[in-house]
Amino acid sequence: MEYRRLGRTDLRVSLASLGTGGPSKMGQNRGATVDDARRLVRRALDHGINFFDTAASYGDSEILLGHGLAGLSRDDFIVATKYSPLADKELKSPEGVQASIDSSLERLGLDYIDVIQVHGLMPDRYDAIIEQHLPVLLEAQRAGKVGFLGVTEQAHDDVHHETFKRMAADGHFDAFMVGYNLLHQTAEQDVLDAAEAADIGLIVMIAVRRALGNPARLREVIAELKAEGHLAADALPDDDPLGWLVHGDVESVPEAAYRFVLEPSAISTVLTGTANPDHLDANVAAMARGPLPPEDRARLEETFGGLALGLGN
Numbered sequence: 001m002e003y004r005r006l007g008r009t010d011l012r013v014s015l016a017s018l019g020t021g022g023p024s025k026m027g028q029n030r031g032a033t034v035d036d037a038r039r040l041v042r043r044a045l046d047h048g049i050n051f052f053d054t055a056a057s058y059g060d061s062e063i064l065l066g067h068g069l070a071g072l073s074r075d076d077f078i079v080a081t082k083y084s085p086l087a088d089k090e091l092k093s094p095e096g097v098q099a100s101i102d103s104s105l106e107r108l109g110l111d112y113i114d115v116i117q118v119h120g121l122m123p124d125r126y127d128a129i130i131e132q133h134l135p136v137l138l139e140a141q142r143a144g145k146v147g148f149l150g151v152t153e154q155a156h157d158d159v160h161h162e163t164f165k166r167m168a169a170d171g172h173f174d175a176f177m178v179g180y181n182l183l184h185q186t187a188e189q190d191v192l193d194a195a196e197a198a199d200i201g202l203i204v205m206i207a208v209r210r211a212l213g214n215p216a217r218l219r220e221v222i223a224e225l226k227a228e229g230h231l232a233a234d235a236l237p238d239d240d241p242l243g244w245l246v247h248g249d250v251e252s253v254p255e256a257a258y259r260f261v262l263e264p265s266a267i268s269t270v271l272t273g274t275a276n277p278d279h280l281d282a283n284v285a286a287m288a289r290g291p292l293p294p295e296d297r298a299r300l301e302e303t304f305g306g307l308a309l310g311l312g313n
């Protein structure tokens with residue numbers, strides 16, 4: 001496993017990391033048991049994964065992750081969780097933020113969260129968060145409940161990463177979770193260089209998601225892009241539109257998708273949101289094989305690099 005620095009947190013995070021949200025949520029929607037979740041987390045650790053992402057709003061994921069990590073030395077893993085900045089569409093009270101952090105600690109069974117993230121922050125709420133929530137986050141940091149502060153974006157609605165631009169400018173946050181995949185490449189212009197300059201660690205989400213993990217969904221997405229004039233009719237085949245990525249040591253489209261996003265040096269870690277142990281094995285092995293062949297990356301940039309649609313679902 002390759003390890004990279006998570007920006008100025010100086011944490012060494014595994015390049016492949018485990019996400020406990022997204023469509024799979026540790027298998028919660030398909031009847032996974034606590035034992036299944038524990039086995040998934042242990043398998044991730046066996047692969048050298050040391051970074052785990054969860055959130056207060058991912059159903060029981062914090063609890064399941066806590067079971068998986070129970071009994072381990074605290075130095076063997078890094079946990080990032082999130083609080084939801086809104087309650088009933090209004091900004092959460094400072095007390096509500098504090099309560100969410102305390103609840104996450106309890107559900108995870110930990111006395112310390114490595115990175116607390118503002119979940120899905122839209123740019124129009126940024127100032128209010130700095131004014132009303134940041135003092136609570138700093139107090140939690142002083143109290144030793146959290147190590148570092150992060151923000152995650154809403155990839156579909158903030159396609160040019162305006163929230164990131166705000167946070168990179170003021171220096172309050174240490175890490176950013178960015179929506180980046182081969183269909184949604186705007187981070188390459190809007191985020192990567194600025195993150196390196198500000199020494200902000202970048203955590204990739206939605207590298208595969210539905211569009212790149214499910215062949216029927218991919219056909220639909222490509223057909224829509226053609227119908228709406230975003231892609232020329234002959235840009236890609238209608239059937240198996242990204243099948244040309246599967247050659248040499250690239251065994252599948254999801255593999256190509258994970259290998260696409262790990263290439264830039266600004267990327268610290270790539271979340272895989274799988275609940276399937278075989279997919280976990282395959283995804284870790286895929287990322288260990290490194291970036292895509294340059295000519296394939298170039299074709300992906302030529303084909304999708306001009307789109308700013310927040311694709312992934």
Ligand SMILES: NC(=O)c1ccc[n+]([C@@H]2O[C@H](COP(=O)([O-])OP(=O)(O)OC[C@H]3O[C@@H](n4cnc5c(N)ncnc54)[C@H](OP(=O)(O)O)[C@@H]3O)[C@@H](O)[C@H]2O)c1
Nearest residue numbers: 019020021022024152205206207208209213272273274275
């Ligand atoms: N705004 C936010 O804060 C935000 C938003 C989205 C995500 N996140 C975080 O980012 C993490 C990653 O995003 P994501 O969950 O969308 O992850 P992802 O890794 O991009 O996609 C996960 C989906 O791909 C499938 N998949 C994974 N490997 C596969 C393979 N080898 N072959 C076929 N299908 C495969 C998974 O199904 P299986 O379970 O069947 O493998 C799952 O449906 C989340 O878990 C969450 O922690 C945060």
